[in-house]
Amino acid sequence: MAKHVFVLGLTDLQREELETVRGAENYSFHGLLDYDTLVADTDFDLEDLLDRARAELDAFDGSVDAIVCHWDFPSSVLGPVLSAERGLPAPSLTSILKSEHKYWSRLEQRASVPEVVPKFACFDPFAEDPLSQVDLDFPFWVKPVKAHSSNLGFEIHDAAEFADALEQIRAEITDIGDPFDQALARVDLPQEIRDAGGNSCLAEQVVTGIQAAPEGTVFNGEYRVHGLFDMHKDEAGHSITRLDYPADSVPEEVQQRMIDVAGRYLEHIGYDNGCFNAEYMWEPETDKLWLIEVNTRISQSHSDLFAKVDGASNHEVAIDIALGQPPRMPYREGRYGVASKCAIFHDEDGIVTSVPSDADKAAVRELLPHAVVTLVVHPGDRLSELPHQDSYRYILGNIYLGGADRDDLVTRYEQALTLLPFEFEPVDQAVGVGAAQEGT
Numbered sequence: 001m002a003k004h005v006f007v008l009g010l011t012d013l014q015r016e017e018l019e020t021v022r023g024a025e026n027y028s029f030h031g032l033l034d035y036d037t038l039v040a041d042t043d044f045d046l047e048d049l050l051d052r053a054r055a056e057l058d059a060f061d062g063s064v065d066a067i068v069c070h071w072d073f074p075s076s077v078l079g080p081v082l083s084a085e086r087g088l089p090a091p092s093l094t095s096i097l098k099s100e101h102k103y104w105s106r107l108e109q110r111a112s113v114p115e116v117v118p119k120f121a122c123f124d125p126f127a128e129d130p131l132s133q134v135d136l137d138f139p140f141w142v143k144p145v146k147a148h149s150s151n152l153g154f155e156i157h158d159a160a161e162f163a164d165a166l167e168q169i170r171a172e173i174t175d176i177g178d179p180f181d182q183a184l185a186r187v188d189l190p191q192e193i194r195d196a197g198g199n200s201c202l203a204e205q206v207v208t209g210i211q212a213a214p215e216g217t218v219f220n221g222e223y224r225v226h227g228l229f230d231m232h233k234d235e236a237g238h239s240i241t242r243l244d245y246p247a248d249s250v251p252e253e254v255q256q257r258m259i260d261v262a263g264r265y266l267e268h269i270g271y272d273n274g275c276f277n278a279e280y281m282w283e284p285e286t287d288k289l290w291l292i293e294v295n296t297r298i299s300q301s302h303s304d305l306f307a308k309v310d311g312a313s314n315h316e317v318a319i320d321i322a323l324g325q326p327p328r329m330p331y332r333e334g335r336y337g338v339a340s341k342c343a344i345f346h347d348e349d350g351i352v353t354s355v356p357s358d359a360d361k362a363a364v365r366e367l368l369p370h371a372v373v374t375l376v377v378h379p380g381d382r383l384s385e386l387p388h389q390d391s392y393r394y395i396l397g398n399i400y401l402g403g404a405d406r407d408d409l410v411t412r413y414e415q416a417l418t419l420l421p422f423e424f425e426p427v428d429q430a431v432g433v434g435a436a437q438e439g440t
Contacts (some may be wrong), residue, residue, distance in 0.1 A: 002028040003065040005319055006057065008075040009038035013374060014300070014315070020307045021316040022330070032056055032067065032082075038075050042175045042387045046074055046182035053082055064088070066322035068315075070300050072148055073100060073176065077183045089324045091218075091274035091296060094187045098269045099294045101184070102145045102202045104193045109291060112268035113261045116280070116291040118205035122196045125169045131162055134203040141204045144173050145196065146180040148387070150239070155206065173199050207290040209281035210249045211240075214259050215302055217275050217317050217327045223263045226317065226329040227310070228255050229302060231279065234345075239393045242413075243341040244406065245305040250282050257289055258282075265294060275318050277302070301341050301398075304372055308339035308402035335370065336402030342413045344396040349384045350424035352377045355396075363419050364399070368412050372400040373420065382427065396422055 003026060007014065010031035018029050033053055037044070057064050067088055069079030076096060083090035099105045103122045110117050122145070123133035134140070142165055143153040152172060154165040180198030211233060216225035230244040247255065262278040277299045279292040303313040311333030320327040361373045375397035377386065383394040399416045403409040 002026055003323060004028050004030060004060070004062050005066045005068060005322065006030045006032040006064060008032045008053075008067070008069045008079055009035045009071050011035050013372070014070070014303075017303045017307065017313040018315050018319075020311075020313045021319060022312055022328070027319065030060070033078075038078075039071055040387060044074065044179055046077065046179040049074055049078060050081060053078055054085075057082065057086075066319065068318050068322045070297055070315075070318065072295075073146060073183070074179060076100060076297060081186070083322075089273045089321060091271050093183075095269050095271040096274075096296050097183060097187055099271075099296050100146060100180075101193060101196075101198075102143065102293070103196050103200065104145075104190075105294065106202065106204075107190075107192060108269050109265060112265050113291065116261055116289050118207050118290055120202055120204045122192075123201050123203060124196075125166055125173060125199070125201045130166060130201075131159060136203055136205060139206050141206060142169070143202055143204075144169065144177060145200045145202055146176050146198055147173075148176065151387075156203075169201065173201070207281045207283075207292075209283040209288070209290065211279065211281050211292070212247050212250050212255070212258065213277050213279045213299070214255070214262060215275070215277040215299060215314065216259075216262070217321060218266055218272050219321050219327055221272060222326075223266065224327065225259045225262075226314070226327075227302065227306060228258070229299075229305075234393070239343070239345065239395075241343050241345070243301055243305065244409070245302065245309055245339050248406075254282050254287075254289065261289070261291060262294060265291075271296065273321055275314075275321065304400040305339040305341060307334060308336045308370065308400075309334045334402075337404050338406055338409060339400070339402045340409045340413070342399045342401060342409075342416075344398065344417070344420065344422075345393045346383060346396055346422070346424070347393055348424075349382070349394070349427050351427060352379055352381045352383070352422070353425050354379060354421065354423035356420040356422070360420055364416050367419065368401060368416060370402055371412070371416060373416070374398050374400075377422075383424075384427075 005027050067079050067083045069075045080090040080093050080096055098108050106120045121134045123130045139157045142156055152169050156162045177199035211231035214225045214228045228247040230247040230249045231240050232242040234241050258280050275298040276296055278294045281290040298314045298318050307313040311330040317327035364371050377396050401412045403412055
């Protein structure tokens with residue numbers, strides 16, 4: 001009898017990736033709430049989402065055998081709460097929030113892996129003088145303690161830039177901060193976190209280097225890593241342009257240090273029966289390793305790349321753990337030696353007037369077999385008003401490619417871009433300066 005696996009915010013692409021897991025014929029996959037509700041919507045109430053998800057599960061005529069979550073907040077909180085209510089394997093909500101809350105995570109990192117933690121300070125963006133709460137030298141990064149991707153993240157070089165960033169943060173931070181406070185209210189908090197709720201911000205030392213990310217699992221206390229990725233940034237060092245698998249930008253000894261640090265941290269916070277990925281910076285000149293963040297789930301950006309190189313997506317381990325089974329992953333059984341997720345960016349605000357057609361995407365697949373093109377914009381969209389965007393560049397979509405080696409990947413990426421036309425019209429200046437700001 002097939003196992004019923006519920007996936008929060010299930011998309012068509014995820015369903016295709018889920019079919020790559022071994023034994024997929026033994027699973028029946030069901031969406032739980034929809035993508036627009038969980039990812040695209042920026043105005044939501046956490047308790048309402050929980051009630052709606054419970055109603056969907058209660059109405060299902062069959063067994064609920066597993067609940068899988070791959071998206072950021074609120075899905076990352078909904079999954080563990082719903083699983084706990086039904087006695088299904090999942091990490092504790094407290095261990096999830098210790099990593100989701102960026103300030104709480106830094107405090108736990110400082111207690112367990114202090115050698116890789118940059119300088120940081122928490123501040124209240126609504127205070128009369130927030131800058132006085134930041135005891136860091138310029139430049140530094142500011143970001144909410146909870147946000148999607150790089151949204152509301154700014155590199156600050158002086159007080160004027162700090163003031164500009166505050167204006168945008170104050171206008172938008174409560175979209176995620178208020179429902180995140182609902183999640184925090186469900187667990188016992190240390191005093192420092194009670195004083196720094198979901199609408200607080202973090203300032204952090206700017207670190208540089210080569211970026212890489214291991215991904216793995218913890219199951220019944222057993223810690224494993226099943227892959228490590230290169231994260232290539234643009235020349236400005238602000239945006240991730242490519243994810244390459246497997247990684248080759250850092251020596252194996254450094255990769256092992258990344259793996260060891262993540263294991264020590266996850267054990268410290270009591271994280272178990274879940275997946276993770278951790279992001280690092282490594283400075284070759286000084287051999288200094290910095291921990292950027294730990295995410296308590298598989299990365300969907302990695303899924304197709306695992307399938308291309310190893311022969312199955314990382315959904316396989318997420319499903320295994322959610323079903324209470326030891327996680328399994330094939331190794332180098334895919335069609336390609338390397339694979340990459342390549343971002344399609346646009347650097348200026350504008351109104352989207354045209355995006356690649358189905359025929360354009362088909363032309364990419366004809367030229368580059370197994371390529372996958374995903375778009376996040378539609379005609380009529382204004383780039384600066386789209387949710388979950390980077391503060392410095394606008395992402396239009398992604399191209400997932402396999403190749404023989406990295407030079408082959410770059411060539412294929414450039415070929416694909418020529419077949420994917422976008423058109424824009426300038427933003428009417430009459431809309432107003434505040435509405436048209438980019439990367440203040």
